[in-house]
Amino acid sequence: GAVVSQHPSWVICKSGTSVKIECRSLDFQATTMFWYRQFPKQSLMLMATSNEGSKATYEQGVEKDKFLINHASLTLSTLTVTSAHPEDSSFYICSAREGGVNTGELFFGEGSRLTVL
């Protein structure tokens, strides 16, 4: 199947700093990528839908100035957690849809665990 790669897989940072997470589709082009957040023992929570060449669509309650999403190419989307605080600590997972927006299968990155001290 298609491969989606996330980097880094684990990051620890100090409060107030910014952290960038990359999501790459390695063997297909993805016009749409999704960013999820997962708290321990909970399901995935969609944060935003990242569209290549346009602004991301954020879910209600997600601060767009806090979680900056850039989808500059058909194979790369980035999530930047700005001025991170301990409450931003979480497991962040990206996914990309191969094929059409309503037909392609969804593939997930390995996830990035963020710990803010």
Added chain:
Amino acid sequence: ELKVEQNPLFLSMQEGKNYTIYCNYSTTSDRLYWYRQDPGKSLESLFVLLSNGAVKQEGRLMASLDTKARLSTLHITAAVHDLSATYFCAVDGGADSNYQLIWGAGTKLIIKP
């Protein structure tokens, strides 16, 4: 609004036993997914079910879809310890939700030797 409910949320069982996890959803959808998640890891795709009556099997896992009942099942046959994980179902929300996936809460499965 599409809602997805999984049942049970937690399951502990012994090796060799059979069990079924249920996934109910509230409105019509064309696509249902089952994923597996190991602790600290991302999601692994298990099955994609696209039509009413679809049945797919991989090893000791079998998934089925009844679109009329808006129900999918994930059946575990003769469970083994390696199947211990959290299993999620997710339903394609369709055009109304920009084809987002709507997730169940997950079923944590522990299989004891």
